[in-house]
Amino acid sequence: MRVPPGVSPGDFAAAIKQFEAAVGKEWVFTSDDDVELYRDSYSPFWHEEEDRVPSAAVAPDGVEQAQAIVKIANAYKIPLWTISTGRNLAYGGSSPALSGSVILDLKRMNRILEVSDKNHYALVEPGVSYFDLYRYIQEHKLKVWIDPPDPGWGSPVGNSLERGGGRGPLHDHFATVCGMEVVLPNGEVMRTGMGALPGSKTWQQYKYGFGPYVDGLFSQSNFGIVTKMGVWLLPEPEAYRDGTVMVARHDDLVPFVETLAYLYNSQIVQGTAALDSPLLTYRVSKGGGVVDLPGDISVAELERIGREQNIPYWSSELHFYGPAKVVDLQWEFTKERFSAIPGVTFKEGRSYRFPVELKDSDDVLRQALGIPNLSVFGFLGKTLGHMDFSPIVPLSGEAVFEALKVFGEVYHEMGVPPQNQFISLPWAFFPRAFVFLFGFQIMHDVEANKRNREVFRRLIEACAEHGWGEYRTHVAYMDDVANVYSYNNHAMLRLHETVKDALDPNGILSPGKSGIWPKRLRKARA
Amino acid sequence: MKNARAFLLLLCGVTLAAPAFAAPDESQIDRGHRVYDKWCFPCHGTGVGKPGTESLAARGQKPAVLEERTDLTAPLIKIFVRHGVLFMPTFRKTEISDADLDAIAAYLTRNNKH
Numbered sequence: 039m040r041v042p043p044g045v046s047p048g049d050f051a052a053a054i055k056q057f058e059a060a061v062g063k064e065w066v067f068t069s070d071d072d073v074e075l076y077r078d079s080y081s082p083f084w085h086e087e088e089d090r091v092p093s094a095a096v097a098p099d100g101v102e103q104a105q106a107i108v109k110i111a112n113a114y115k116i117p118l119w120t121i122s123t124g125r126n127l128a129y130g131g132s133s134p135a136l137s138g139s140v141i142l143d144l145k146r147m148n149r150i151l152e153v154s155d156k157n158h159y160a161l162v163e164p165g166v167s168y169f170d171l172y173r174y175i176q177e178h179k180l181k182v183w184i185d186p187p188d189p190g191w192g193s194p195v196g197n198s199l200e201r202g203g204g205r206g207p208l209h210d211h212f213a214t215v216c217g218m219e220v221v222l223p224n225g226e227v228m229r230t231g232m233g234a235l236p237g238s239k240t241w242q243q244y245k246y247g248f249g250p251y252v253d254g255l256f257s258q259s260n261f262g263i264v265t266k267m268g269v270w271l272l273p274e275p276e277a278y279r280d281g282t283v284m285v286a287r288h289d290d291l292v293p294f295v296e297t298l299a300y301l302y303n304s305q306i307v308q309g310t311a312a313l314d315s316p317l318l319t320y321r322v323s324k325g326g327g328v329v330d331l332p333g334d335i336s337v338a339e340l341e342r343i344g345r346e347q348n349i350p351y352w353s354s355e356l357h358f359y360g361p362a363k364v365v366d367l368q369w370e371f372t373k374e375r376f377s378a379i380p381g382v383t384f385k386e387g388r389s390y391r392f393p394v395e396l397k398d399s400d401d402v403l404r405q406a407l408g409i410p411n412l413s414v415f416g417f418l419g420k421t422l423g424h425m426d427f428s429p430i431v432p433l434s435g436e437a438v439f440e441a442l443k444v445f446g447e448v449y450h451e452m453g454v455p456p457q458n459q460f461i462s463l464p465w466a467f468f469p470r471a472f473v474f475l476f477g478f479q480i481m482h483d484v485e486a487n488k489r490n491r492e493v494f495r496r497l498i499e500a501c502a503e504h505g506w507g508e509y510r511t512h513v514a515y516m517d518d519v520a521n522v523y524s525y526n527n528h529a530m531l532r533l534h535e536t537v538k539d540a541l542d543p544n545g546i547l548s549p550g551k552s553g554i555w556p557k558r559l560r561k562a563r564a
Numbered sequence: 565m566k567n568a569r570a571f572l573l574l575l576c577g578v579t580l581a582a583p584a585f586a587a588p589d590e591s592q593i594d595r596g597h598r599v600y601d602k603w604c605f606p607c608h609g610t611g612v613g614k615p616g617t618e619s620l621a622a623r624g625q626k627p628a629v630l631e632e633r634t635d636l637t638a639p640l641i642k643i644f645v646r647h648g649v650l651f652m653p654t655f656r657k658t659e660i661s662d663a664d665l666d667a668i669a670a671y672l673t674r675n676n677k678h
Contacts, residue, residue: 065658072657075646079653097658127653145658165658169606190606398612412606413613415651423651 039068040093042117042138044558050093053114057096057140060106065146067095076124076141078133080423080480082487082514090133090513092119095141101219101227101265107142108225108263111546115558118142119548120263122164122196125189128426128477129200130513135550136559147265152242155180158271159216159242164195164264168410182271183408185209190410195267199257200510203467205406207308207359208272210468212257217241219266220256223542228262242268258510259534260548261541277362278407280309280387281369283376284316284350288337291352291435293379298354299433301375302466306368309357309406313438313463313472317344317351327456328463330446334456355387357406362391424460424477425512427494429501431464431472438464440504441474448500452493473509498522513550520553535560589670596671599664603655604630619650634676638669 041050057066067073076092083089096118098104111118119139124132132141148165153175160171160182168186171194175182185204187197198211208214217231231247232238245253256262285294301307317340318328326334335343344351356372358365376382388402396402396409404411431437445461448454460479464472476497478490495518501507502522511519520531534554538545545556555561607616608630621628630636642665648654660668 067657071646075654075656077654079648080651095656123659124656125653131653132656143656143658145656169602401612404613410606411613412615415607415615416613416618421651423653 040073040091040138042093042140043136045114045116045138049114050116053110053116054094056110056113057094057107060110061096061098061103065097065099067097068093076121076132076143078127078131078513080127080131080425081133082425082478082480082491082512084480084482084487085484086487089137090130090135091137092134092141093138095143097143097146099146101147101221104142104144104147104221104263104265105225105227108221108223108546111140112223112225112544115544116140116546117549118546119551120144122199123167123191123193125167125192126196126200127189128424128512129510133513135513135516135548139549142263144263144265150174151266153178153180153182153271154242155182155271155273157243158182158273159268160184160194160271161217161242161266161268162194163266164193166195167191167193168197172408172410181274183274184271184410185211185214185408186405186410187211188405188414189412190405191412194269195264198267198269199264201257202510203310203465203473205310205357205403206272206408207305208270209310211269212254214270215253215257215267216243216245216270217268218253218256218264220262220264222262223544223547227265230256231268242270255537258552260551260554261537263547272359272408274392275359275361277365277389277391278357278359279365279369279389280355280357280402280406281372282353282355282385282387283372284353284383284385285379286344286350286381287341288351289435290379290381291438293435294352294354294376295433295435295438297375297379298356298466299470301356301372302433303470306358306371307356308359310465310467311354311356312465314353314355315351315463316349316353317341318463320349322456325456327446327449328461329442329449331450331456350383421479422482423480425480425490425494425514426510427474427476427478427497428509428511429474429497429506430468430509431474431506433466433470433472437472441506444500444504445474445497448493448496452489452496454493468509516550516553592667592670593674595664596667596669596674599660599668600631600671603660603664604668607652616652630672633672636672636676638666638673641665641669641672 041047054066073092073094076095081089096107098107117136117139119134120142121132122144144164146165147163149163150166151161153160168184168190171184185206185208187202187204198215201212203209217233220228222228230253232244233241234247256264298311302311321335322328358368373384431441461476464474467473478494481487498518507523508519523530538554539557542556545558549556549559607614610629617628645655645665
C-alpha cells in the first residue's frame, strides 16, 4: 500500500482503521484496484513516475462524517484531496496534486436539499451532478433552468468552486453561488453569508451576510471542505432565439468585439458568446493554423478568398433569453448596433418557446437551453482525453490579434505542427473578458506527453509576459500558474500561504491546490 | 494495471463479443436498466449527442447502441466501467457500486443467446 509522504506505515494503518470506524469499512478504499479509480483518466503523465496517484480514498455520507475524517487526518497529518464528483477532467480529474494524498470523495453526499422555482435557487450537496439536479427539476415540474457546463457530468458545487463556465445567461458559475456550508481544517462547521445567522431565512437569497465576504476563499482553494452550497437558477424563460453576425475583413474584429462587449455587458446578449472564424477554419482545412504561423495563408489572401467565395472572416452566434417579444427586439437591436460595421451580414437562427420538446433534428446546443449532456465528446471522440490551457485575455479585437500572434510564435518556436493545435477562438464565459481554450491531447506516448507539457509551460510564461493569466489549470501546472501571479514579490500567494498556515497548521487539506502548499511541504521560491 | 487503458484500446478495436451463460432475474435487469439510464445513457444512449454511441459507430461496432447488443459479457462490461477507454473515464464505486455494476451487466446481457 502507498503511504502519504511523511506518514509512517503504522500511523497510516491506524488512520485507515479510524476512517473505517467513521464511515464504514465499505467506504474506505485501499486496494490497488479501487485506488486506481481515483487517478486522472486524462493524465498527461501516463506511464511516468510523476503521475499523481493517491494512497487511498474515503467517502463520507454527511457533514458529521466529513468532520470526523478531518479530525483523524489532523491527528496523523494525513493529506486529504477533496473531490465533489471527481469529474474535473482536463484539469486533473479526481487526482491529487500530491501523490499519496487520501482522496476525500464527497460523491455520496448527493442530496438536493431545496429547489425554489419561486425565487429561483437550489441548495445542494457536493455529490449532486448537473444531471441529478436537472432530473429532479424535471420530475418535480419546476420552472427553473440550471446552467450546465459543456460536459454535464460534473457538479454545481465542484464546477462553481473551480469557477467554471456555462452557456446560458448564468454562465459565470461562481457568480451564481449563494451561501456555503464549510468544514474548516480544524473540523469545525461554518456557514457563510446569511447562513452565519442561526435560523436565517435568506441563506440562498442574499450572498453577502455581514462583514467580510469570505466565499471566494473556498474557491480553487484548500482552506475548507464545502459540504453544502446555494446556487442561483434561471427562471424558465418564455422564449429563446439566436442569430449569427458575420463580418468580412480581418480588421473588422476590432469594432465587432467592441460592439459585442457593449451588448454583452449591457446584458442584451445574454448567453456565452464564442468567437468563430470561417476563414481561419478554411485555413485549418488547408493544413494551416488557427494561430498565426510562418508560411500560413496571409490575411490579405484569406480576405481575397473570403470575397471570392463569400466566406466571412469573423462570426459569432449570439443567444437571447426572455419574453418572446423582448428577445425579438434584442436581436433587432443587436443587428442595428452591428450595422455600423460596413459589409456586416446576419443569419437568422433558432427560435423556441418553452416548455419545448426538442427533436433529434433540432441542432441547438442543449446546454444553452439548460439541458446537461455530453455531446462535446463527439468532437473529442477519437482522443484519449485532453488537458486544457485556458488563459484570460481582454475582450477586444486587438487582444485576439496579439494572442494569435504570440501563440503562433510559441508553436513555431516549439515546433508544434498546426494539426496538433486543437485550439478554439476565445469565448466570453465571464463578463468583460475572453478566455481561450487549448485542448492538449493526451497520449499513451511518454515523449509526446512530455513535449506537450513543455509547450503548455511555455504558453503559461508567454501569456504572463503579455499580461494574460490562466483562469484555472490542471493539477500538473498549479505551481507554474501560481508562480506567474507574482505581483509585488508574490504578495497574493504569500497571503494565501498566511491564510493556509493559520487555518490549516497541519497542512491536511488538498496540499498543492492552486500552488498553495502547507508550511511543511512548501519549497523555497526562486 | 498501469497499462490497462492501453490494453483496452487494443481490445475494443478487436472484439466485444463472447457468449453469455446464466439468465439473470428480472428484478436485477430492472435495476440494471435504472442504473444504466442514470450513468450510461447520456453517452451510450440513442438519439443526438451521444458520444459513446458515436464513437462505437465510428469504429464499426454494430449495433453501436450498447442496449441493443447481444454479445457483451459481464466481465468485459466491468472492465470498461472500471478502467475506461479513450475519453471514457473510470467510474468509481461511489458512483456505480459493485452491485450496481452487476445489475448493469445483467441488463446489457439480457438478450444474449444462451
